[in-house]
Amino acid sequence: MRLSKKSKLEARYSEPWIFKRCWLIRIIDGDTLVLFVDQGFRNFTLQHIRFKDIDTPELNSRNRKERRKAILVGRYVQGLTAPYELFRPNPQGEYLSLITWFDKTVARYVGDIILPDGENLSQILLEKGYAKRVRRRK
Numbered sequence: 001m002r003l004s005k006k007s008k009l010e011a012r013y014s015e016p017w018i019f020k021r022c023w024l025i026r027i028i029d030g031d032t033l034v035l036f037v038d039q040g041f042r043n044f045t046l047q048h049i050r051f052k053d054i055d056t057p058e059l060n061s062r063n064r065k066e067r068r069k070a071i072l073v074g075r076y077v078q079g080l081t082a083p084y085e086l087f088r089p090n091p092q093g094e095y096l097s098l099i100t101w102f103d104k105t106v107a108r109y110v111g112d113i114i115l116p117d118g119e120n121l122s123q124i125l126l127e128k129g130y131a132k133r134v135r136r137r138k
Contacts, residue, residue, distance in 0.1 A: 014102040023086035030056030030073030052110040054131040090104040
């Protein structure tokens, strides 16, 4: 019995979870962030979130040009997410939103970060040329 394309994706990812209040803790590299996530009912957690289906240059690469690009991407992401750091005063009361899935093939959380104006951070990186779309193996 062969699985359809849709059922292969369903087998790979869990159901999506949506969190409306998240703060940035740290940027690991251009496509991985550490977020402080409000799960509701006074329940908070730290989560390492890798952007779903995109790839950016690696910070620990041996290639010097790739490392420079990784630093630029990290600074760009920092500039977009800096107002939403945990210990930075935010008088407007705006937060990052998170749509996350558990990727069963690599046993980690992947997700999409949504800025308060409704823009998807992954989409912004793709449009600016800082990231490329990656189809992960099933």
